[in-house]
Amino acid sequence: MKKIVQSIVVLLIVSFVVVAGLLALKKKDENISIVTTNFPSYDFARAITKGIPDANIKMLVSPGVEIHDYEPTPQDIIDIKNSDYFIYTGGESDHWVENILNNINPDQTKVIRLIDLVETKEEEPISGPEEDRDHEDDHHHSDIDEHVWTSLRNSIKIIQALEKEFISQNPDEPKYSQNATFYINELELIDNDIQEIVKNAKLKTLVFGDRFPLRYFIDDYGLDYYAAFPGCSERTEASASTIAFLVDIVKAKKIPVIFHIELSDGEIASEISKSTGAKVLEFHSAHNISKNDFDSGVTYAEIMRNNLNALKEALNESY
Numbered sequence: 001m002k003k004i005v006q007s008i009v010v011l012l013i014v015s016f017v018v019v020a021g022l023l024a025l026k027k028k029d030e031n032i033s034i035v036t037t038n039f040p041s042y043d044f045a046r047a048i049t050k051g052i053p054d055a056n057i058k059m060l061v062s063p064g065v066e067i068h069d070y071e072p073t074p075q076d077i078i079d080i081k082n083s084d085y086f087i088y089t090g091g092e093s094d095h096w097v098e099n100i101l102n103n104i105n106p107d108q109t110k111v112i113r114l115i116d117l118v119e120t121k122e123e124e125p126i127s128g129p130e131e132d133r134d135h136e137d138d139h140h141h142s143d144i145d146e147h148v149w150t151s152l153r154n155s156i157k158i159i160q161a162l163e164k165e166f167i168s169q170n171p172d173e174p175k176y177s178q179n180a181t182f183y184i185n186e187l188e189l190i191d192n193d194i195q196e197i198v199k200n201a202k203l204k205t206l207v208f209g210d211r212f213p214l215r216y217f218i219d220d221y222g223l224d225y226y227a228a229f230p231g232c233s234e235r236t237e238a239s240a241s242t243i244a245f246l247v248d249i250v251k252a253k254k255i256p257v258i259f260h261i262e263l264s265d266g267e268i269a270s271e272i273s274k275s276t277g278a279k280v281l282e283f284h285s286a287h288n289i290s291k292n293d294f295d296s297g298v299t300y301a302e303i304m305r306n307n308l309n310a311l312k313e314a315l316n317e318s319y
């Protein structure tokens with residue numbers, strides 16, 4: 001009898017441990033914590049997990065800060081190590097990630113690189129006056145262009161890949177798929193609208209009095225471009241010959257809009273504007289957004305919608 005009681009007690013303890021273990025497992029499944037380096041990944045993760053109370057998403061770069069200047073804090077590293085998913089670009093702006101990858105436990109944290117989810121292109125040297133091209137940072141020429149998210153079609157592929165990942169972690173959560181489908185539809189509409197604008201446009205050339213992180217975007221629509229600097233070059237001051245070159249293009253092609261990109265002082269664009277009368281507009285490459293926009297919940301889709309409106313003006317001859 002004593003033995004039977006003992007067995008029952010052991011059985012009860014075992015059952016308790018098993019149930020507690022399952023509950024712990026269940027709890028882990030229902031939580032999802034995601035750390036991202038830049039705004040686009042943050043926005044996609046936020047859109048896919050919308051309405052899921054236990055989703056916790058952290059963007060490492062603070063709103064309004066130039067992503068290329070970002071350095072991780074010790075707390076950032078701890079947050080990455082404790083996350084279920086760590087999403088980074090895999091390019092020039094987050095080279096620091098390579099140094100911490102060895103410290104990430106793959107059983108705890110799944111690491112996702114955006115450049116692995118789409119077809120990448122190499123950063124392109126800009127067209128410009130010969131003397132400036134010679135001075136271009138040569139070591140950048142063979143780098144992968146990391147700005148894959150500037151293409152709406154790439155962003156759709158990235159969202160689909162993230163959706164699949166999150167569903168694999170919790171197949172019982174129907175919201176991942178519903179949210180992803182909803183957001184992809186929104187991006188497809190913007191993509192279609194831009195195709196329509198380009199199809200009916202008088203011009204097919206854009207001029208950036210700034211850096212040019214938009215190759216993936218431009219290529220989707222077969223547009224042409226001229227820019228002061230390639231990719232996310234650290235240079236901010238253009239030579240007189242670069243400015244003269246861009247001024248000539250604007251005049252010759254009757255280009256009505258000069259673009260600057262977000263978080264830039266827009267100096268070069270306004271200088272070209274002064275000599276040509278062309279209007280200066282912002283083209284937002286969505287690396288990061290301002291604190292105000294972040295606090296009011298501005299989305300990647302809204303940013304691209306604004307770009308679409310700016311494009312409409314830029315692709316129609318004004319004089």
Ligand SMILES: [Zn+2]
Nearest residue numbers: 093213232287
């Ligand atoms: Zn960049």
